[in-house]
Amino acid sequence: MFNPIKIIRSKKGLAFKLITSIFASIALIFLVIFLYNYDFSKSIVEKNLKMNAENLTRNSVSQIEKILYSIQKIPDNYAKIIENTDYSKETLEKILQQVVEINPEIYGAALAFEPNLFDKNEKYFMPYYFRKEGRLELLYLGSERYDYFTMDWYQIPKELKRPVWSEPYFDEGAGNTIMSTYSVPLYRDFNGQQQFIGILTADVSLDWLQKFVNSIKVNQTGYGFMISQNGTMVTHPTTKLIMNETIFSIAEAQNSTQLREIGRDMIRGKSSFAEIEYHNLTTGQLSWIAYAPITVNGWSIGIVFPVKEFMADVNTLSLRIFALALAGLIIILIVIIGISRSITSPLRSLSHASKKIAEGDFNVELPDIKTKDEMKELHDSFVYMQKKLAEYVVNLQETTSAREKIESELRIAREIQMGMIPHIFPPFPNLSEIDLFALLRPAKEVGGDLYDFFLIGEDKLCFAIGDVSGKGVPASLFMAVTRTLLRSVSTIDGSPSAVVSSLNKSLSYNNESSMFVTFFVGMLHLKTGELKFSNAGHNPPFMIRNNGKVEMFEITKSIPIGLFEEIKYTESVVHLQKGDKLFMYTDGVTEAENLDKVLYSTERLVSVLQKNITATTKQLIQCVDDDVALHVDKYAQSDDLTMMTIVFYG
Amino acid sequence: MKKELRYTILVISLIALSFASCKNSTFENTNDETPLTELTDTSSSNLRKVTFLPYWVINAQFAGFYAGKELGIFKKYGIDLNIIEFQPFYTSNELLRTGEADFAAIWLVNAIGVKASGIDIVNIAQFSSRSSLMLVTKKSSGINEIQDMNNKRLGVWQGFELQPMTLFKKFHLNVEHIPIGSTNNLFLHDGVDITAANWFDEYHSIINSGYNPDELNTFFFADYGLNFLEDGIYCLSTTLSKDPKLCADFVKATAESWTFAFNNPEKAIDIVVACAQKANIPVNRVHQRWMLDRYRDLYFASGKTTTELSVKDYMFAAKVMKESNLIQEIVPYEDFFKHYTNYSR
Numbered sequence: 001m002f003n004p005i006k007i008i009r010s011k012k013g014l015a016f017k018l019i020t021s022i023f024a025s026i027a028l029i030f031l032v033i034f035l036y037n038y039d040f041s042k043s044i045v046e047k048n049l050k051m052n053a054e055n056l057t058r059n060s061v062s063q064i065e066k067i068l069y070s071i072q073k074i075p076d077n078y079a080k081i082i083e084n085t086d087y088s089k090e091t092l093e094k095i096l097q098q099v100v101e102i103n104p105e106i107y108g109a110a111l112a113f114e115p116n117l118f119d120k121n122e123k124y125f126m127p128y129y130f131r132k133e134g135r136l137e138l139l140y141l142g143s144e145r146y147d148y149f150t151m152d153w154y155q156i157p158k159e160l161k162r163p164v165w166s167e168p169y170f171d172e173g174a175g176n177t178i179m180s181t182y183s184v185p186l187y188r189d190f191n192g193q194q195q196f197i198g199i200l201t202a203d204v205s206l207d208w209l210q211k212f213v214n215s216i217k218v219n220q221t222g223y224g225f226m227i228s229q230n231g232t233m234v235t236h237p238t239t240k241l242i243m244n245e246t247i248f249s250i251a252e253a254q255n256s257t258q259l260r261e262i263g264r265d266m267i268r269g270k271s272s273f274a275e276i277e278y279h280n281l282t283t284g285q286l287s288w289i290a291y292a293p294i295t296v297n298g299w300s301i302g303i304v305f306p307v308k309e310f311m312a313d314v315n316t317l318s319l320r321i322f323a324l325a326l327a328g329l330i331i332i333l334i335v336i337i338g339i340s341r342s343i344t345s346p347l348r349s350l351s352h353a354s355k356k357i358a359e360g361d362f363n364v365e366l367p368d369i370k371t372k373d374e375m376k377e378l379h380d381s382f383v384y385m386q387k388k389l390a391e392y393v394v395n396l397q398e399t400t401s402a403r404e405k406i407e408s409e410l411r412i413a414r415e416i417q418m419g420m421i422p423h424i425f426p427p428f429p430n431l432s433e434i435d436l437f438a439l440l441r442p443a444k445e446v447g448g449d450l451y452d453f454f455l456i457g458e459d460k461l462c463f464a465i466g467d468v469s470g471k472g473v474p475a476s477l478f479m480a481v482t483r484t485l486l487r488s489v490s491t492i493d494g495s496p497s498a499v500v501s502s503l504n505k506s507l508s509y510n511n512e513s514s515m516f517v518t519f520f521v522g523m524l525h526l527k528t529g530e531l532k533f534s535n536a537g538h539n540p541p542f543m544i545r546n547n548g549k550v551e552m553f554e555i556t557k558s559i560p561i562g563l564f565e566e567i568k569y570t571e572s573v574v575h576l577q578k579g580d581k582l583f584m585y586t587d588g589v590t591e592a593e594n595l596d597k598v599l600y601s602t603e604r605l606v607s608v609l610q611k612n613i614t615a616t617t618k619q620l621i622q623c624v625d626d627d628v629a630l631h632v633d634k635y636a637q638s639d640d641l642t643m644m645t646i647v648f649y650g
Numbered sequence: 651m652k653k654e655l656r657y658t659i660l661v662i663s664l665i666a667l668s669f670a671s672c673k674n675s676t677f678e679n680t681n682d683e684t685p686l687t688e689l690t691d692t693s694s695s696n697l698r699k700v701t702f703l704p705y706w707v708i709n710a711q712f713a714g715f716y717a718g719k720e721l722g723i724f725k726k727y728g729i730d731l732n733i734i735e736f737q738p739f740y741t742s743n744e745l746l747r748t749g750e751a752d753f754a755a756i757w758l759v760n761a762i763g764v765k766a767s768g769i770d771i772v773n774i775a776q777f778s779s780r781s782s783l784m785l786v787t788k789k790s791s792g793i794n795e796i797q798d799m800n801n802k803r804l805g806v807w808q809g810f811e812l813q814p815m816t817l818f819k820k821f822h823l824n825v826e827h828i829p830i831g832s833t834n835n836l837f838l839h840d841g842v843d844i845t846a847a848n849w850f851d852e853y854h855s856i857i858n859s860g861y862n863p864d865e866l867n868t869f870f871f872a873d874y875g876l877n878f879l880e881d882g883i884y885c886l887s888t889t890l891s892k893d894p895k896l897c898a899d900f901v902k903a904t905a906e907s908w909t910f911a912f913n914n915p916e917k918a919i920d921i922v923v924a925c926a927q928k929a930n931i932p933v934n935r936v937h938q939r940w941m942l943d944r945y946r947d948l949y950f951a952s953g954k955t956t957t958e959l960s961v962k963d964y965m966f967a968a969k970v971m972k973e974s975n976l977i978q979e980i981v982p983y984e985d986f987f988k989h990y991t992n993y994s995r
Contacts, residue, residue: 145739150808150831159828159841167835170930230838230859244927248858249936260862267860 014347015340022336023329030325037321041314049310053290054273057303060216060224061292064209068296072163072182074103075202079184082111082200087118093127093138099202100129100136106202107131107171107179110141112148113198124148130203154199157183161196165297168206168234170243178206178234178243180297210235213301219309222287229298231263262289266300269293278304346375350382362390410445410473417446417476420483422453425618433526434461437617438644439625441588447640448475448517449586450483454490459526462490462499465644466519466538467586469560475640478515478562482507486521496521496534497571500561504536504569507562516562520584529576529648534569536561539587542606546579548613550606578650583609583620588641592628600631617645677905677955697730698896703751705760707736708926708933710918710941711850711881712755716925717918718907727903729896735929738832743769746886753889753900758879758959758967759812759976765986766977770887774990775901776959777908778880780951782849782944783813785869786856791843794867796821796874805830805842813871813878814846816970820874834859850944854937878967880948882959883990890988901990905957912946915939959987 078099085091092111099109108130118125124142131137141148148154157164166181182202187194209226213235216224226234231246241250247263259278271292278289291302349367356364366386369379418440425437438451448468456462464486468475482503489502499521507517520541522533533553537560540553558569576582585605592600605624612623621643628641704712715733718724724731734740734751743764745751756764756771758778764771785804787793793802800823806814808829818825828842834852837845838859847853849870857863871877883901890897911918919938926933961983968980 150829152831152833152835155828155830156836156839156841159836160839164839167833170932172930230835243932245934245936246858246860248860249934252858252936253934260860264860264862 013344015337015344018340018343019333019336023333026332027329030329034318034321034325038314038318041317042311045310045314049288049305049307050273053288053303053305056216056218057271057273057290057292057301060213060301060303061294064212064294064301065296067208068165068294071105071202071204072165072296074099074106075109075182075184075200076163078109079186079200083186083188089118089127093129096127096129097136097138099200100131103202105204105208107205108203110201110203111198112142112154112201114196115149117197125198153181153183153201157185157199158196161185165299167228167230167232168243171203171205178210179203180206206234216303218303218305221285221306221309222304224301224303226294226299226301227263227266229267231267234299262291262302266291266293266302267298269295269298269300342371343375346379350378353382353386357386357389360393362386362393407445413473413476414442414445417442417480420480421451427453428455431455431526433649434524435617435647435649436461436463436645437621438642439621440640440642441637442471442476442640443588443637444472446473446476447471448479449588449640449642450479450517451584451642451644452483452486453644453646454487456490456494456523461524461526461646462521463524463584463644463646464499464519464521465541465584465586465642466517467588467640467642468517469515471640474513474515478507478513478517482517482519482561495571496523496532497569500534500536500558500569500571501567504561504563504567505565508565511562514563516560518560518586522582524576524646524648529578529580529650531574531576531582532571533574534558534571536569539585539590541582541584542609543574543576544581544583544609544613546577548610550609552602552606576648576650578648580648581617581620582644582646582648584644585624586640586642588637588639589624589628589643591639592632592641593635593638594632595635598631600628604631617647620645676909677957696728697725698728699730699732700724700752700896700900701732701734701750702900703734703740703742703745703754704736705742705755705757707931708922708929709851710922710938711945713911713918713922713938713942713945714904714908715755717911717914717921718903720921720925721907721910723907723910724900724903726906727899729899729903731903742884743767743771746771746884749886753883753885753897755881756884758882758964759971760809761882761884762968762971762981762986763976764884765981766971766979771884772887772890772985773882773884773959773987774890774897775904775957776879776882776963776987777904777949777957778882779954780948781813781870781872781877781880782948783810783871783878783880784847784849784853785814785817785844785871786837786847786853787844787867787869788861789865789867791840793843796869797823799823799825799844802826802843803828803841804844804846805834805836806846807832810846812971812974812976813876815974816876817871817874850941850948851937854940854944858937876970877963878970879959879963887988894990898990901957908949911942912949915942918942958989 078095082092082095085095096109096111100106108128110126110128112126115123124146126140126142126148128139128141129136130139153166156166163182163184166183168178168180171177171179180203182204184200185196186198186200188197189195213224213226214237223237225236227247228234231248232243233241233245233247233250234243236242247266248260251257251259251263256278262278265272273290278287285306285308288305288307289302290305291300293300346367346369353364353366364386366379366382369376421440422438427436428434436453438453440447440449440451442449448471449466450468451463451465453461453463466479466482468478468482485503485506486499489499489506500519503519517536518538519536520533520538522531524531535553535556536558537556540555543551543553545551554572559567561569590600590602590605604627608624608627609620612620615623624643625641702715704715706712708716712733715731719731719733734745742751742754742756742760746754746764747769758773758776761771761773785799787799791802793799796817799818803826804814805828811827814825814827825844828836830836830842830845834845834847834856836842838856845852845856847856853868856866883904885897919935919942922938923933923935964983964986965980968977971977972980
């Protein structure tokens with residue numbers, strides 16, 4: 001069954017690697033694209049927002065300033081007129097009346113003179129025209145209770161020697177609106193010197209200003225506000241802040257040094273266009289504040305831009321892109337899992353099948369591959385391998401059984417061969433004249449070496465040692481023939497040379513395989529110790545004398561038997577003393593090789609023989625055998641090895 | 651170096667003041683939990699009508715009175731309190747003389763002046779224990795030491811020139827006095843170099859007009875040996891002799907009200923703000939909170955918790971006034987201060 005969890009579960013599996021690496025790469029690419037898109041869109045919106053902020057703020061400032069300029073021009077002009085009048089009470093009252101009457105934007109106007117200036121007997125002179133219920137009224141202010149000389153509207157322009165807009169104030173009489181007073185200092189020429197004489201004021205309702213600033217709406221929750229030169233809130237959508245709070249008291253209440261810094265910049269006539277983030281005072285959301293000074297009166301307008309609202313479209317777009325990307329990723333994940341499965345499922349089946357094949361089940365069913373890709377190629381290779389393996393195994397079985405058969409036959413042949421040579425020692429326990437021991441170790445199952453000994457009559461021991469050319473079965477067969485012939489040709493009055501010649505004749509006849517045998521045959525007279533022997537190309541044996549001297553027999557000049565029918569073989573005679581030993585061997589001893597292809601050598605053999613003068617026959621052969629084994633050192637025996645020792649006791 | 655040292659001392663003393671005040675926001679000789687049975691019958695018909703005159707508009711500097719009235723603390727003492735809405739042209743002596751005000755809060759030197767003018771008022775409780783009056787300069791003006799004030803212009807309210815005048819005399823400085831109204835605007839517009847300010851009010855207004863404390867230099871008169879005490883409760887001598895219990899009850903109620911206000915500042919400020927808004931007076935909580943906190947510092951300065959006026963404080967202020975020819979004679983201390991506790995039984 002399709003089980004993605006199972007596929008993913010194996011952390012080292014191909015599917016897991018495919019899924020994690022491909023999926024992670026694609027997810028990363030999606031993320032980078034998503035972030036880039038978000039960042040880019042955000043920067044575009046921010047750029048537009050800043051431009052928008054700058055335009056809106058500048059436009060608002062220029063409109064407000066235009067109006068304020070036009071208003072302040074009225075008192076400015078009238079101040080000039082007043083400075084050049086005759087200063088009669090009537091004239092001043094008339095001018096003042098005119099200021100209010102023909103300028104609807106001016107709520108009231110006052111003229112306030114320095115103490116005792118207008119009338120030496122009167123400290124105060126302050127006519128004030130103002131609107132009341134649609135009519136103009138005149139009041140004379142200035143008294144102990146209304147000591148205007150220290151009032152801001154009077155004192156500040158006087159001290160600063162320039163017209164000044166006052167801080168905003170509430171005026172219930174003027175209809176409960178916020179007002180500001182524009183005060184122009186008046187000067188008169190006294191003996192060539194400009195002397196301050198008083199102040200002309202115009203009270204202006206800021207109703208229009210509040211309406212204008214309140215009309216600034218930015219998106220849904222953005223708004224405009226205005227602060228005076230001291231930071232007092234002049235307009236704000238939250239009306240309870242107006243006149244009660246300064247931007248600094250709000251900052252203190254919010255414990256915001258940032259807002260305080262914004263306020264400080266604002267009252268110092270600085271501008272900033274949407275570069276500062278601050279929480280919207282009404283919604284609490286992070287917003288941008290743009291601000292610019294109203295240079296005419298030193299106030300400052302601020303506009304709050306709800307960034308989140310502007311970013312809403314970007315966020316929606318980003319959210320949708322994110323959703324699409326997520327959906328895409330899910331599809332990709334499913335596809336990757338599908339592909340992984342299409343790869344790993346047959347692989348797993350093939351892996352399973354190969355285990356079965358390894359166990360010998362060549363008929364296991366391979367998965368069915370419908371595609372025509374590399375998987376199909378792999379599958380076909382598996383099918384081919386399965387077929388070839390099956391064939392090979394059948395072939396192998398046949399070969400093995402054949403070989404086993406041969407091996408079995410060879411084993412029997414060995415037994416037969418070994419059975420042909422005497423292998424019971426001591427062979428003649430009743431004979432006190434001699435002792436004899438022999439060893440034959442074929443290099444393969446069967447070998448071409450031979451030895452034999454038997455008594456002819458009562459006091460004649462015939463013995464022989466030989467080595468057939470080649471090894472294995474042919475040599476063994478030739479050896480068997482030689483051994484059989486030896487017994488048949490050895491007669492009571494025969495001599496060793498006659499035996500050898502007879503053997504040669506028989507073996508040479510029809511010897512198409514041109515095999516031959518090196519052969520040494522001896523006949524020892526047990527009573528006399530006379531040894532007659534004939535050597536047909538065999539390694540000369542050693543005579544170990546009873547005095548400890550080791551003598552090698554003469555190297556024969558006769559060729560091995562089995563080659564030429566007509567060859568005549570000679571014989572020699574030697575007398576054995578009591579205690580003399582004969583040591584015979586095949587070249588398997590002296591030519592035994594070690595790993596370095598170094599031969600055992602005749603010299604080494606002689607030295608072993610010399611060291612073991614007193615050894616028994618069996619001990620001597622074992623000593624030589626051990627020494628040869630030491631030399632060969634586990635290197636495979638390459639030739640048949642045969643040794644025979646006879647000791648003559650007389 | 652000197653500046654920094656002075657600033658550090660100021661900060662440390664302010665912290666010490668605040669700390670002291672934290673420990674002690676209750677006046678002696680007052681009991682928050684006076685059983686009602688011990689008091690005058692509080693049924694509305696038997697309440698004694700009392701008028702009180704503050705010397706300024708509705709602000710947290712009178713939080714004790716407004717909160718006490720609103721929360722019925724005065725009623726608890728059998729007093730139906732009416733707080734006169736302050737008008738700039740009101741003068742304490744006039745209203746006390748005419749009987750329009752039974753009690754008034756007056757600064758010590760002003761009260762000495764009133765008494766010297768022939769109106770027989772007496773101090774029945776001295777709440778303030780430290781002068782809040784200070785001079786403020788902008789560091790940008792280069793006035794960092796008292797000596798730097800020579801030949802500069804000082805904005806000061808009319809009637810409050812005594813402390814600066816005495817200070818400048820002490821340091822032999824020639825400073826031009828510019829009478830100012832109730833705002834700091836002339837100072838903010840650089841129309842004057844130095845301005846007089848109350849720590850609890852104008853100083854904070856300057857801060858809340860965009861000047862950071864580290865941009866200003868402050869000179870507390872109290873730190874220059876001119877600690878003229880401020881708020882005390884005054885009434886006509888006849889009021890005290892006629893109804894000493896009323897006077898005692900009024901002071902007790904006042905002390906308890908202040909204690910409540912200091913211990914429940916938010917609640918007290920709620921009441922003050924509501925009263926101010928009702929009277930159409932611009933008000934903001936931050937400023938009111940500052941004011942109430944500073945009032946706690948000023949009332950309980952140096953750990954003082956009594957409402958007694960010390961002979962030393964009285965004589966010092968009176969002597970300076972006499973030296974400045976503001977008064978001709980020094981009224982004996984016993985005639986000026988008649989602590990309510992002596993008349994409460």
